[in-house]
Amino acid sequence: MNKILLSIVFLCLILTKVSGYENRNFLSANQSPEKIGNTLALNQKWVQYPSYADREGWDSIMGKNKTTTINRGVAKLKYEWRVIKATDYLEYERTGNRFTMQNINSANNIALVDLVLAELAEGKGRFLDQIANGVFYLSERTSWVLSAHLHRQKSKRSMPNETDQIIDLGSAETGAILSWTYYFFNKEFDKIDPVISQRLKFEIYKKIIIPYRTDDSMFWMALNASPTELVNNWNPWNNSNVLQCIMLLENDSVQLSKDVYRSMISVDKFMNYISSDGACEEGPSYWEHAAGKLYDYLQFLHWISGGKISLFNSKMVKDMGEYISRSYIGNEWVVNFADASAKLSTNGNFIYRYGKAVSSAEMMHFGAQLAQKSQNSIAYGTDLFRVLESLKYDAEIRSSKAEHAIPDYTIYSETQFYYFKSKQNFFLAAKGGFNAVSHNHNDAGSFALWVNEQPVIIDAGVGTYTRQTFGPERYTIWTMRSKYHNLPTINGSEQSYGRSYKVTDVKVDGKKRSLSMNLAQAYPSDAQVQNWTRTYNLTDKGLIIIDKYSLIKAVQANEINFLLWGKVEVQNNRVLITVKNEQLELSFDKNQFTPNLETVSLTDTKLSNVWGKEVYRLTLTAKVLIENGEYKFIIRKL
Numbered sequence: 001m002n003k004i005l006l007s008i009v010f011l012c013l014i015l016t017k018v019s020g021y022e023n024r025n026f027l028s029a030n031q032s033p034e035k036i037g038n039t040l041a042l043n044q045k046w047v048q049y050p051s052y053a054d055r056e057g058w059d060s061i062m063g064k065n066k067t068t069t070i071n072r073g074v075a076k077l078k079y080e081w082r083v084i085k086a087t088d089y090l091e092y093e094r095t096g097n098r099f100t101m102q103n104i105n106s107a108n109n110i111a112l113v114d115l116v117l118a119e120l121a122e123g124k125g126r127f128l129d130q131i132a133n134g135v136f137y138l139s140e141r142t143s144w145v146l147s148a149h150l151h152r153q154k155s156k157r158s159m160p161n162e163t164d165q166i167i168d169l170g171s172a173e174t175g176a177i178l179s180w181t182y183y184f185f186n187k188e189f190d191k192i193d194p195v196i197s198q199r200l201k202f203e204i205y206k207k208i209i210i211p212y213r214t215d216d217s218m219f220w221m222a223l224n225a226s227p228t229e230l231v232n233n234w235n236p237w238n239n240s241n242v243l244q245c246i247m248l249l250e251n252d253s254v255q256l257s258k259d260v261y262r263s264m265i266s267v268d269k270f271m272n273y274i275s276s277d278g279a280c281e282e283g284p285s286y287w288e289h290a291a292g293k294l295y296d297y298l299q300f301l302h303w304i305s306g307g308k309i310s311l312f313n314s315k316m317v318k319d320m321g322e323y324i325s326r327s328y329i330g331n332e333w334v335v336n337f338a339d340a341s342a343k344l345s346t347n348g349n350f351i352y353r354y355g356k357a358v359s360s361a362e363m364m365h366f367g368a369q370l371a372q373k374s375q376n377s378i379a380y381g382t383d384l385f386r387v388l389e390s391l392k393y394d395a396e397i398r399s400s401k402a403e404h405a406i407p408d409y410t411i412y413s414e415t416q417f418y419y420f421k422s423k424q425n426f427f428l429a430a431k432g433g434f435n436a437v438s439h440n441h442n443d444a445g446s447f448a449l450w451v452n453e454q455p456v457i458i459d460a461g462v463g464t465y466t467r468q469t470f471g472p473e474r475y476t477i478w479t480m481r482s483k484y485h486n487l488p489t490i491n492g493s494e495q496s497y498g499r500s501y502k503v504t505d506v507k508v509d510g511k512k513r514s515l516s517m518n519l520a521q522a523y524p525s526d527a528q529v530q531n532w533t534r535t536y537n538l539t540d541k542g543l544i545i546i547d548k549y550s551l552i553k554a555v556q557a558n559e560i561n562f563l564l565w566g567k568v569e570v571q572n573n574r575v576l577i578t579v580k581n582e583q584l585e586l587s588f589d590k591n592q593f594t595p596n597l598e599t600v601s602l603t604d605t606k607l608s609n610v611w612g613k614e615v616y617r618l619t620l621t622a623k624v625l626i627e628n629g630e631y632k633f634i635i636r637k638l
Contacts (some may be wrong), residue, residue: 003434006225008032008108012452013236014156016249016268016337021228021272021273021457022272022276023227023272023275023524024268024271024316025268025270025272026262026268026271026311026314026316027267027268027271027301027309027311027584028261028264028268029268031261031264033254033257033258033260033261033381034257035259036260036264036305037253037254037300038311039305039306039308039309040253040256040304040305040539041255041264041303041304041305041306042246042253042256043251044183044248044251044567045430046198046247046303046306047183047248047303048303048392048460048472049061049388049392050187051184052119052120052123052184052185052187053123055123058123060122060162061068061388061391061392062120062121062391063391063394064394064395064402065378065391065394065535066121066258068376068378068389069117069118069121070118070121070122071118072114072117072118072380073115073117073118073121073122073127074118074398075114076111076114076115076118077126077127077130078106078482079130080136081108081111081133081134082104082107082108082571083104083140084101084104084105085269085374085451086159088100088101088104088147088300089150089158089159089160090158090159091147092148092158092467093147093157093158093467095336095467096464096466096467096468096558097466098146098147098148098149098465099464100147101146101147102146102147102148102170105146105170105174106382108134108137108138109173109174109177109382110380110381110382111420111537111568112131112134112135112138112177112181112275113177113380113382113383113384113493114380115130115131115134115213115382116177116180116184116185116384117184117384117391118179119184119295120184125188128188128189128192129192131181131185132189132192132196132250135181135189135196136196136198136199137201138174138178138203138452139199139203141160142160142161142162143160143161143165143166143171143207143621144160144170144171144174144175144207145160145166145167145168145170146168146169146170146171148171148465148467149166149168149170150166152166152168152219153166155514159343161213163208165181165206165210166211166215166627167208167211167212167218167220167238167242168234168238169234169237169238171207171208172208172237172238172241172242172245173241173382173383175204175207175241175242175244175245176241176242176244176245176383176384176385177382177384178200178203178204179204179244179245179248179249180244180248180384180385180388181200182197182200182201182204182248182249183248183249184478186200186201186389188485190230191283196524196590200603201364203248203412204245205249205421208242208245209245209249209250210241212242212246212259212262212367213258213259213262215328218526219234220235220238221235221238221239221266221269222235222266222269222273223266223269224268224347225264227272227273228279229395230273230288231269231270231272231273231274231439232282232284232286232438232439232498233282233289233290233293233438234272235266235267235269235270235597236267236270236289236290236293236294236296236297236314239263239266239267239290239291239293239297240293240294240296240297240300242263242343242528243260243263243297243300243301244261244385245301246259246260246299247260247304251614256496260301260304264309265426266296267297267506268324270294271294271316273318274290275414275415276316276319276414277319277412277413278291278316278318278319278320278321278322278325278340278414279323279410279412279414279415279417280320281337281338281415281433281437281438281439282338282339282340282437282438282439282549283335283336283338283339283340283341283439284324284327284328284334284335284336284340284341284344285336285339285340285341285346286338286339286340286438286439287323287324287327287346288324288345288346288347291317291320291323291324291354291631292346292350292354293319294317294320295317295321295353295354295358295383296386298310298312298317298357299357303483303572311441312357312359313359314358317358317479318358318360321351321355321358321360321363322355322360322362322363323412324346324351324363325351325362325363325365325366325404326407326410327419327429328344328404329406329427329450329453330404330406331451331453331454333453333454333455334345335417335419335429335448336448336459336461337361337417337429337441337443337446337459337478338437338438338439338440338441339439339441339461339462340439340461340462341461341462341606341610342455342458342460342610342611343457343610344370346377347370347371347377347386347390348366348367348368348369348370348371348372348373348374348377348397349367349377349378349379349389349393349394349397350372350379350386350389350390350455351363351366351367351505352364352366352367352368352371352393352397352400353367353389353390354367355367360533365400365401365402365403365404365406365415366403367397368397368400368401368402369402369403369404371394371397371398372397372398372404374404376388377390377394377397377398378391393587397565399595406421406427407419407421407422408420408421408510408511408513409510409511411510411512412509413508415433415435416431416432416503416506417419417429417430417433417515418430418431418432418515419433419446420510420513420515420538421538422513422538422539422540423540424451424540424542424637425451425453426449426450426451426538426542426543427449427450427451427453427545428447428513428536428538429449429474430445430446430447430449430515430536431443431444431445431446431447432444432445432502432506432517432519433502433503434498434499434500434501434502434503434522435495435496435497435498435499435502435522436497436498436499436501436587439462439482440480440497441459441462441479441480441485441499442475442480442481442482442485442491442494442496442501443459443460443482443487443495444484444495444501444502444503444519444522445487445503445517445522445534446482446485446486446487447486447536448486449543449635451579451582451584451637452582454579454580454582455565455575455579456564456565456566456584456635457562457563457564457565457577457586457635458484458563458564458565458580458607458611458615459485459486459559459563460479460484460563460600460607460611460615461479461606461607461610462479462480462606462607463477463479463604463606463607464604464605466608474497475497478600479607481494481615482495482522482561483559484497484561484600484617485562485563486561486562487519488532488558488559488560488561489545489558489561490523490527490528490529490549490551490558491526491527491528491529491551491554491555491556491559492526492527492555492557493523493524493526493552494523494554495608496522496523496524501521501522501523501524502519502520502521502522503517503518503519503521503522504517504518504520505517505518505533512537512613513537513538513539514535514536514537514538515536516533516534516535516536517533517534517537518531518532518533518534519532519533519534520532528551528552528553528555529549529550529551529552530550530551530552531548531549531550532547532549532550532596533547533549534546534547534550535547535548541636541637541638542584542634542635542636543634543635543636544632544633544634544635545632545633545634545635546630546631546632546633547560547630547632548629548630549628549629549630549631550627550628551627551628552627553627554615554625554626554627555625557621557622557623557625558621558622558626559619559620559621559622560588560619560620560631560633561617561618561619561620562575562586562618562620563600563616563617563618564577564586564615564616564617564618565577565579565615565616566578566579566580567579568597568616568618570595570597570618573587573588573589573590574586574587574588575587575588575597575618576638582637583637583638584635584636584637584638585634585635585636585637585638586618586633586634586635587633587634587635587636588620588631588632588633589631589632591622591623592622592623592624592631593620593621593622593623593631594620594621594623595618595619595620595621596618596619596620597616597618597619598616598617598618598619599616600614600615600616600617601613601614602614602615
């Protein structure tokens with residue numbers, strides 16, 4: 001499934017985050033359209049790829065991937081361009097199903113990208129008629145916006161309105177595909193019929209460039225946003241794709257300078273909002289759309305300005321890149337807080353390129369390791385620019401140094417992510433923070449544990465996105481709730497959603513692999529909790545968790561929850577967990593707790609593709625109601 005279709009911002013929730021905002025304005029400070037005007041290359045002289053007619057140049061880029069690339073195009077020569085019907089758009093509104101529309105949209109875009117790449121690889125005109133079919137079909141569409149995002153129209157409905165053009169992840173990506181198609185083949189289209197290129201250019205301006213220039217209200221641009229409003233991956237993702245459209249079509253120097261400067265102001269809003277420590281609060285699944293799309297955007301700025309506008313020497317940009325290598329445990333597993341999957345989805349070739357741009361040997365070696373393990377490091381799909389870049393770098397990455405070494409600890413003090421590794425190959429990831437981040441789960445203070453690159457105590461992630469995922473029903477979904485994370489349920493209360501629900505009093509010692517925090521403020525007043533200090537100590541023998549608490553009143557039995565994976569068996573005062581060839585013991589005081597093991601069946605394929613048919617929730621229910629107490633849990637290898 002195309003990754004673009006699996007990403008969404010909290011469109012219905014404008015959240016607050018006060019502590020991280022800083023007026024850095026790395027791009028736009030002391031700049032203006034007039035200042036940058038003299039630095040910008042016109043007439044697409046910035047493009048780093050050969051012209052369509054340069055066969056030697058394309059043979060060099062395609063290398064050993066030429067045959068595969070051509071064959072993908074051959075498979076699409078008889079592709080029937082699929083019509084998105086009115087009822088396909090309405091399905092989202094009626095049932096919450098996004099994918100009835102999105103799957104068709106994705107299939108069409110993949111077909112066009114495959115055909116464009118095949119024609120660039122072969123250069124004989126064999127694919128041009130079918131490319132023209134795709135261009136004509138897309139030009140005829142009312143909108144390129146995905147059905148799940150059309151409610152941002154004035155009508156608030158999911159049917160596209162010709163007179164109300166907005167920009168979302170889907171339309172911006174389609175615009176970028178079509179802009180590269182125009183750049184490479186507009187002269188070839190003119191030989192068929194000049195109307196093809198004329199119409200294509202007209203539609204890109206109408207659906208993408210003009211709205212970008214004139215609509216200050218688009219939330220993801222954040223032009224009118226207060227310092228406390230959330231700005232997430234939509235900002236660099238859309239700005240990157242829109243900038244491609246502008247750079248590939250606009251050649252008026254004054255207008256181009258205005259457009260580029262406008263994008264710089266917008267992207268600064270993202271860089272001002274996110275944490276300076278480099279962590280991606282949305283998790284590794286969104287890293288390539290947040291930090292990764294920022295990298296793409298900065299690459300375009302670097303190219304069109306001849307390197308005069310560049311942030312590739314920024315420590316923050318480098319730290320943002322290295323988050324992905326620090327969050328990788330091994331065996332395809334990653335630290336997956338928020339809506340992120342526990343499986344790595346990012347292409348190694350891309351990680352390598354980002355690392356090379358910011359001079360990170362760590363990222364380059366990690367990316368090379370992933371690419372060299374993969375039979376095909378080219379991530380074909382709907383991102384035409386990234387496919388071109390991966391083709392260009394494939395031979396280089398195949399011969400580069402490959403390794404991945406996990407540091408003993410990594411501390412993201414502002415985002416409050418904490419990673420620790422022990423000599424016995426335990427890897428602990430814990431989080432503090434607050435319950436109002438992008439793609440939020442109510443999980444402040446939770447953790448996950450891996451042993452020898454295998455997850456044992458887990459964060460499930462999130463299921464398939466529907467309308468309910470981002471509406472008022474979000475926190476009725478089990479994957480979002482604190483009782484299905486590795487957290488206590490206090491006096492019968494789970495954690496609540498909101499900026500004010502947070503951990504406090506964080507104390508961390510990386511060298512000692514120790515972390516403590518007070519969870520009390522993450523719970524509502526019904527929990528009647530004064531203090532709940534949780535301490536994580538990762539030793540060479542395993543993990544020790546201590547919960548020390550003080551309640552205003554004990555009205556209902558406390559519960560300590562653990563989400564487990566593998567084969568799980570409850571025995572007296574311990575729980576045996578077997579994952580692959582690893583066997584662990586989670587021990588507790590049998591005089592304090594009654595254990596209960598719940599099987600959580602995974603009927604959603606997005607979850608079952610990661611974890612299989614089921615995971616387990618262990619609930620340890622306190623036998624005695626007391627206002628002050630202490631619990632201790634030990635997880636060790638057997």
